[in-house]
Amino acid sequence: MEKTLELSAVSYQRNQQLILNQINLTVAPGTIIGLLGENGSGKTTLMRCIAGLAQGVTGQIFINGHSSVVERKAQVSYLDALGGFSRRTKIADVVEFYAAVYPDFNVDQYRELSDFLKNINGQQKLGDLSQGQKEKLLLSLALARQTAVYLLDEPFKGLDNHTRKQLLRSLVQWKSPDSVIIICDHYLTELTGVLDEVVILNERQLVAREKISRLKQQQISLEDYYEQQLVQKWGE
Numbered sequence: 001m002e003k004t005l006e007l008s009a010v011s012y013q014r015n016q017q018l019i020l021n022q023i024n025l026t027v028a029p030g031t032i033i034g035l036l037g038e039n040g041s042g043k044t045t046l047m048r049c050i051a052g053l054a055q056g057v058t059g060q061i062f063i064n065g066h067s068s069v070v071e072r073k074a075q076v077s078y079l080d081a082l083g084g085f086s087r088r089t090k091i092a093d094v095v096e097f098y099a100a101v102y103p104d105f106n107v108d109q110y111r112e113l114s115d116f117l118k119n120i121n122g123q124q125k126l127g128d129l130s131q132g133q134k135e136k137l138l139l140s141l142a143l144a145r146q147t148a149v150y151l152l153d154e155p156f157k158g159l160d161n162h163t164r165k166q167l168l169r170s171l172v173q174w175k176s177p178d179s180v181i182i183i184c185d186h187y188l189t190e191l192t193g194v195l196d197e198v199v200i201l202n203e204r205q206l207v208a209r210e211k212i213s214r215l216k217q218q219q220i221s222l223e224d225y226y227e228q229q230l231v232q233k234w235g236e
């Protein structure tokens with residue numbers, strides 16, 4: 001199988017607590033994956049490991065065959081929290097920073113996304129944005145990079161229903177045909193429409209993986225599938 005992303009026996013420990021245990025996952029080009037799991041199951045940690053942001057990861061992670069952290073960082077767009085900027089920073093300056101730091105950042109695409117999401121104007125300061133406006137900005141910045149892998153950690157949490165639905169539908173339109181998207185979110189019903197596969201993380205391990213087309217064939221909703229997997233795990 002052609003692979004964009006490959007994780008082999010990936011484990012991660014923090015403060016002597018095992019958070020991820022022997023994760024194996026291969027993802028074919030173009031796939032959109034939903035990463036599901038209960039609170040604290042390790043979804044964000046797994047994304048940070050893939051993005052090369054977690055220290056002390058064991059096992060191997062390849063993106064298009066590259067395993068070094070520097071090469072991986074160049075091929076992953078991770079929706080992060082703009083932690084390094086002050087509340088007084090203007091949006092235009094954040095965009096300028098992205099354009100300077102990431103050679104793959106496409107300013108035209110940012111503007112398109114930003115217009116679509118009815119983003120705030122560039123002169124507004126980060127500290128003046130609502131939660132939803134911040135989420136829209138983060139999403140526009142993340143999707144405007146041209147990378148092999150996009151990691152979207154709860155990208156829709158601050159968005160109103162209408163914007164969330166609109167954005168989900170458009171996600172497919174924006175991505176290049178070969179890029180992989182991993183989304184973790186709790187809006188399962190809406191996710192079904194855009195996902196190719198679902199992967200479930202539980203108790204530090206990947207416990208299930210399924211194609212959405214198969215669930216549709218079997219007339220099982222994503223919610224029901226997810227519940228079934230957790231019930232099996234807990235033996236309820």
Ligand SMILES: Nc1ncnc2c1ncn2[C@@H]1O[C@H](COP(=O)(O)OP(=O)(O)OP(=O)(O)O)[C@@H](O)[C@H]1O
Nearest residue numbers: 014015017019037038039040041042043044045046
């Ligand atoms: N900074 C940290 N220091 C120590 N432990 C942490 C830290 N961040 C996360 N953890 C632990 O790692 C585990 C996985 O956390 P993670 O944030 O990856 O879960 P998650 O699945 O993304 O959760 P949620 O759905 O609530 O966002 C949890 O048990 C959490 O307590």
